[in-house]
Amino acid sequence: MPNPLDFAPPTDPSLGAVASVLREPTTATLPLNKLAPEAALRRLELTIVRRMEGFLHGDHRGLLPGPGSETNDARVYVPGQDDVRKMDWAVTARTQTPHVRDTIADRELEVWALLDVTPSMNWGTEGVTKRDLGIAAIATIGFLTQQMGDRFGGLIMRPDKLNRIPARSGRMALYGLLRRMLTEPIVHDHAVGSLDLAAGIEAMARTQRRRGLRVVVSDFLSPGDTELDPAVEPDWERPLRRMSVRNQVLCVEVADRRELEFPDVGDILIRDPESDFQRYVNTSDDGARARFDAAAAAQRERIRVAIRRAGAGHIALRTDRDWVYDIARFVLAYRRTAAMLHQPPQGVSV
Amino acid sequence: MNFDTVFLNPERLWWWLLIPLLVVLYVLVTTRKKRTGMRYTNTAVLGAVIPKQSQWRRHLAVAMSLLSLVTIIAAWARPNGVERVPRERATVVLVIDVSQSMQATDVKPSRLAAAQQLSKEFATNLPAQYNLAVVSLSGSPAMKLPPTTDRAVAARAIDALKTEDSTAVGPALLTALAAIQMAPKGDNGEPAPGAVVLLSDGFNTANSSPTQAADTLAKANVPVYTIAYGTDNGSVDLDGVRYNVKPDRDLMQKIAQATKGTYSAAESAGQLDGVYKNLSSQVGYEEVKKETTAMWAGYGLAFAVVAALAAVSLGARWP
Numbered sequence: 001m002p003n004p005l006d007f008a009p010p011t012d013p014s015l016g017a018v019a020s021v022l023r024e025p026t027t028a029t030l031p032l033n034k035l036a037p038e039a040a041l042r043r044l045e046l047t048i049v050r051r052m053e054g055f056l057h058g059d060h061r062g063l064l065p066g067p068g069s070e071t072n073d074a075r076v077y078v079p080g081q082d083d084v085r086k087m088d089w090a091v092t093a094r095t096q097t098p099h100v101r102d103t104i105a106d107r108e109l110e111v112w113a114l115l116d117v118t119p120s121m122n123w124g125t126e127g128v129t130k131r132d133l134g135i136a137a138i139a140t141i142g143f144l145t146q147q148m149g150d151r152f153g154g155l156i157m158r159p160d161k162l163n164r165i166p167a168r169s170g171r172m173a174l175y176g177l178l179r180r181m182l183t184e185p186i187v188h189d190h191a192v193g194s195l196d197l198a199a200g201i202e203a204m205a206r207t208q209r210r211r212g213l214r215v216v217v218s219d220f221l222s223p224g225d226t227e228l229d230p231a232v233e234p235d236w237e238r239p240l241r242r243m244s245v246r247n248q249v250l251c252v253e254v255a256d257r258r259e260l261e262f263p264d265v266g267d268i269l270i271r272d273p274e275s276d277f278q279r280y281v282n283t284s285d286d287g288a289r290a291r292f293d294a295a296a297a298a299q300r301e302r303i304r305v306a307i308r309r310a311g312a313g314h315i316a317l318r319t320d321r322d323w324v325y326d327i328a329r330f331v332l333a334y335r336r337t338a339a340m341l342h343q344p345p346q347g348v349s350v
Numbered sequence: 351m352n353f354d355t356v357f358l359n360p361e362r363l364w365w366w367l368l369i370p371l372l373v374v375l376y377v378l379v380t381t382r383k384k385r386t387g388m389r390y391t392n393t394a395v396l397g398a399v400i401p402k403q404s405q406w407r408r409h410l411a412v413a414m415s416l417l418s419l420v421t422i423i424a425a426w427a428r429p430n431g432v433e434r435v436p437r438e439r440a441t442v443v444l445v446i447d448v449s450q451s452m453q454a455t456d457v458k459p460s461r462l463a464a465a466q467q468l469s470k471e472f473a474t475n476l477p478a479q480y481n482l483a484v485v486s487l488s489g490s491p492a493m494k495l496p497p498t499t500d501r502a503v504a505a506r507a508i509d510a511l512k513t514e515d516s517t518a519v520g521p522a523l524l525t526a527l528a529a530i531q532m533a534p535k536g537d538n539g540e541p542a543p544g545a546v547v548l549l550s551d552g553f554n555t556a557n558s559s560p561t562q563a564a565d566t567l568a569k570a571n572v573p574v575y576t577i578a579y580g581t582d583n584g585s586v587d588l589d590g591v592r593y594n595v596k597p598d599r600d601l602m603q604k605i606a607q608a609t610k611g612t613y614s615a616a617e618s619a620g621q622l623d624g625v626y627k628n629l630s631s632q633v634g635y636e637e638v639k640k641e642t643t644a645m646w647a648g649y650g651l652a653f654a655v656v657a658a659l660a661a662v663s664l665g666a667r668w669p
Contacts, residue, residue: 022389120391226394277397
């Protein structure tokens with residue numbers, strides 16, 4: 001006699017993300033301890049090329065003079081104020097007046113991550129949803145920026161409001177932030193709200209004035225945007241470019257394999273979690289699938305071009321790939337390209 | 351349409367109320383916002399690239415299954431159809447007017463000659479097992495031929511008809527009834543069903559109770575098929591006086607109505623021929639109620655098969 005338990009629905013948690021194809025997920029599909037291998041990431045370091053303006057002593061180059069390791073201009077020695085050990089003897093000899101060598105203060109890094117949790121992020125076909133992949137990317141970047149005094153803050157962009165998690169330093173604070181992101185209530189489908197990605201980036205640039213690293217995690221898909229030409233700016237490009245004037249910006253683009261390669265699942269009703277789109281589509285049509293794949297590739301290319309044009313770093317993650325591996329590869333290549341990539345516009349100090 | 355007569359279980363037709371309910375439900379479900387379907391994020395590009403798929407197969411499947419439901423419910427209510435079954439045996443009485451007006455020549459060669467010719471044809475066209483009697487309609491109606499199946503004798507009897515004076519429709523009908531009752535009874539002792547074909551061309555001139563006689567025939571369940579014969583312009587010369595003789599159509603209609611027969615008018619030999627042919631099929635068959643459930647169930651099956659094909663063609667993948 002067969003065991004009745006054989007017919008019980010599968011309880012494998014890895015199916016959690018695939019169920020998001022049918023209905024909105026109810027919980028996160030990744031546990032906190034699987035987000036990023038903290039120990040392995042200690043050996044990596046994210047290159048920071050922009051100057052910081054923190055108020056603590058840190059490991060990154062600051063903007064203003066102060067006690068630090070990097071030398072700046074020489075200036076006239078002020079008795080009683082300057083340390084005689086900082087005396088620049090070569091300049092003093094040349095000018096016959098005592099000079100000291102100034103240093104630039106070493107400052108801590110302030111990282112702010114913007115997580116897009118709009119309904120289109122609650123989707124994934126390969127084990128994790130895009131939203132949880134985004135949280136994992138934030139975790140990985142967070143562990144890469146855990147040097148002395150560095151602070152990490154988060155913004156959770158819901159359609160109706162922007163939830164702010166204050167920036168704090170330390171591992172435990174980062175874990176708290178990640179837990180908060182994982183337990184953030186799932187946004188229901190067709191939730192009403194005026195916040196889109198452009199408004200979210202704008203809000204982050206406006207509220208976090210201190211220079212630092214900014215991480216934008218989203219799928220960069222605007223509902224109803226059918227434009228494929230890379231020469232046309234997406235609506236979020238302008239705020240992104242404005243933010244990258246003062247900050248070093250990293251864009252983490254999360255995508256699912258099935259957003260790029262359309263599945264063959266027969267004649268099926270397809271509906272959008274955000275817009276009113278509802279349509280029966282014959283997905284068995286090879287020609288239509290090929291057209292869609294080409295259009296999706298063009299769409300991704302447009303996103304890539306727009307992010308590059310805005311002067312931000314671009315990390316493309318996919319739910320069916322290992323995000324730690326992808327981010328590590330990005331960080332290694334970033335060592336060489338970051339200085340060029342994040343060159344500030346004319347008239348802005350480095 | 352009276353459902354009680356058409357359906358044996360008309361109360362089951364209340365299930366038809368289910369159909370509009372289902373239609374409303376279908377419309378509601380298709381226009382609902384949160385339908386079950388695949389959630390998909392990149393629909394902006396998808397909608398631009400992949401054309402909208404026509405939904406006629408889906409609607410066809412639903413419409414066909416609803417139609418099949420309609421017909422199957424109708425079949426369940428046991429509908430009745432009317433079927434024409436040839437009679438086993440019957441007695442037909444030909445009542446032919448032989449009054450003087452039958453001499454009129456508005457029907458060529460004369461009314462009587464044409465009627466005799468066509469009545470003989472009518473007699474030979476009747477099923478052979480039917481009894482035929484001939485009654486002459488005049489002032490003193492007489493049974494010229496008792497019921498018999500011998501058509502040669504009938505033809506001779508019809509040929510032997512001569513014009514006589516006056517017209518008495520009532521006594522002629524009663525004579526016809528007597529002729530029907532003379533017919534031999536069947537094996538089970540019941541008399542054969544009778545029918546009277548009354549061919550008359552003039553007004554009732556004697557014994558003014560043709561409708562009473564018609565009522566008597568109606569009680570005996572004998573239909574009278576009346577034929578108003580001749581035109582309004584017919585005339586006949588008797589003793590140097592010209593009389594206008596036109597058929598009494600009102601009376602003929604009344605008699606036919608009272609006895610559940612039919613009325614027809616014949617103004618020429620050709621029309622009379624048509625009327626006779628029509629009558630021979632009416633007299634020769636009877637209408638029997640029959641359950642047509644199987645036919646309705648067959649329609650339902652056909653609709654269901656089309657619905658199933660449409661639904662299968664929607665299927666995700668063909669092998």
